[in-house]
Amino acid sequence: MKRLFNTYIDTFKGLSKEIWWLALITFINRAGTMVIPFLSLYLTEDLNFSFNNVAWIMSAFGLGSVVGSWLGGKLTDKIGYYKVMVRSLLTTGFLFIGLQYLKTFELICLGIFLVMLVADMFRPAIFVAMSAYSKPENKTRSVTLIRLAINLGFSAGPAIGGLIIATIGYDGLFWVDGITCLLATLFLINVLHPKKAKAVDSVINENPQSVFKDKAFWIFFFAMVLFGIAFLQYFSTMPLYYRDRYELSEFEIGLLLGMNGLVIFVLEMPLISWLEGKKHSKTGLILLGTLLTGLSFIILNYSSWSGILVIAMLLMTLGEMVAFPFSNALVIDLSKKGKMGEYMAAYTISFSIAHIFGHNIGLQMVDALGYDNTWFIITGICLACIALLVLLKRQLKITGEE
Missing domain, CATH: 1.20.1250.20 (MFS general substrate transporter like domains)
Known part of the structure; x- marks a missing residue:
């Protein structure tokens, strides 16, 4: 059993400390976005929207994700992955907190679109950061570690979110989502500032x-x-x-x-x-x-x-x-x-x-x-x-x- 455990631990060896920091930041971020699994329930139960309205809101969700991913890639190439990640996390935190105050169908559509646009700017940036902080032979395992962080976050988020809804309601969910994004931003600034974290594989194509x-x-x-x-x-x-x-x-x-x-x-x-x-x-x-x-x-x-x-x-x-x-x-x-x-x-x-x-x-x-x-x-x-x-x-x- 000990040998099996040691073999498992060995599969994580060789990854840079920056990749581990990225994984932790990803976990905090994904565990924090606990509004998402409960969004349809919130819209139908708290705001009394019809299924047709919810379908259109979810379309705004998807469209925001597409635009945000595209914009995040453009900005990453222009100003760098670090600035995009910091600004995306910071702004997403405030947008999540503000989302609870939107009550009409039109405003909810706009709000969800903006939240996903800003939040998903983070996705291409973190993949570029992951590549920069990984040696060529470690890139696939680095991706796997980030995926583990995402899965753990998505597993923890709904459980915590359900507890928050049961105790203090949906408003508390928006506040916790926003605050965790802001905490992830502070953590990112503290451990991955360019003066502290150095890239090991930055490919610049002339x-x-x-x-x-x-x-x-x-x-x-x-x-x-x-x-x-x-x-x-x-x-x-x-x-x-x-x-x-x-x-x-x-x-x-x-x-x-x-x-x-x-x-x-x-x-x-x-x-x-x-x-x-x-x-x-x-x-x-x-x-x-x-x-x-x-x-x-x-x-x-x-x-x-x-x-x-x-x-x-x-x-x-x-x-x-x-x-x-x-x-x-x-x-x-x-x-x-x-x-x-x-x-x-x-x-x-x-x-x-x-x-x-x-x-x-x-x-x-x-x-x-x-x-x-x-x-x-x-x-x-x-x-x-x-x-x-x-x-x-x-x-x-x-x-x-x-």
Whole structure:
């Protein structure tokens, strides 16, 4: 047991202290954004908005994310990742506090759009910072550590948020969200100021290629949109499937979803470390992750045994653990011929687009076609993603990038 524990700890060795600081700041930030999981409840229960109004507000949420990711990438290339992260966190803190005072539909739409615009400027900046503070051989594991921080934050946030709502109400939630963003800002300034934290791998391209001229990247971009649409079904249509087809309680659904975060926390870093040692191509590993995710949907149509839900969740989790870190590492490699902020912004936008359309598409298909046909179609989307990744692999071989 001790040997197994030591082996697990060894997978974290070699990462710079700046990466650990970034992970801690990410955890504080993600745990703090606890308004997000309760947003639809707040809008319907506290403000008495209709489902139609909530749908439009969530569209404003997604649109703000797209614009914020794009703007964050532009600003990162212009003024640097440190300034973007500080200004994004600081402004987001005040916007979260102010959001509670908006009560009309129009103002809520505008407020949510602005909050997400400013908050998601942070995303491309932190990926560029992560690359700068990581040695080339540690980049994939650094991404994995940041992902662990995000998952832990998302796990802790809803639990703390539920307690706050039960004790002091939704107003307290906005205050805590805002204050945690401000605390994360102070922490960031204290530990990652350029005078204290030095980059170890800052690539400055004197003649950068525009991301819009990079054919390989756009094949990759559309593959990630498709993967995101499939992956997000586990957080919108799949809980409904658990309830309607298997009559699971909210507690049982929570356990299934919680298993995803637990498995990622325990196994992702050792898995990534092991896969890196096998010297597989990043594109091939993303393809493997997509294949596992597609299998997690199709197997549901061939068994009525309740245990199949656990198997499907494990397959999806494995797919996620393989696809996300290596897709991030791949875009870092591709960005070296251009501006990293621009590339990372486009990468994060692919998932923002998946958020805008993925939940809606899945719910509409379930309503019109039923669950079984929906899972067949989602599997088809994964196969389309795999076809694009095969095309990407060929394109990268032609250009000598793989």
